[in-house]
Amino acid sequence: xxxxxxxxxxxxxxxxxxxxxxxxxxxxxxxxxxxxxxxxxxxxxxxxxxxxxxxxxxxxxxxxxxxxxxxxxxxxxxxxxxxxxxx
Numbered sequence: 001x002x003x004x005x006x007x008x009x010x011x012x013x014x015x016x017x018x019x020x021x022x023x024x025x026x027x028x029x030x031x032x033x034x035x036x037x038x039x040x041x042x043x044x045x046x047x048x049x050x051x052x053x054x055x056x057x058x059x060x061x062x063x064x065x066x067x068x069x070x071x072x073x074x075x076x077x078x079x080x081x082x083x084x085x086x087x
Contacts, residue, residue: 019049027062032080034073036066 011017023046030038043059043066050056065082 016049020046020055023049024055024058031062031066034069036070039066
């Protein structure tokens with residue numbers, strides 16, 4: 001699970017937040033099913049939707065992981081988890 005502070009209740013109900021939420025859910029679903037192109041496309045659409053760049057760190061994190069998986073695919077028994085090797 002990934003949690004993020006969204007702000008007040010009216011923020012969570014806004015159309016902008018709902019679009020970002022749905023794109024993030026789509027990106028994570030693609031990521032977990034190894035649909036790297038789909039995940040990258042969702043990140044791109046999220047960046048275009050997120051004028052405040054509030055999710056830029058999350059997008060950058062997943063983009064780096066995805067690009068690494070494109071070159072070095074995870075093992076067949078991969079469950080979507082990412083093991084950090086350094087602090």
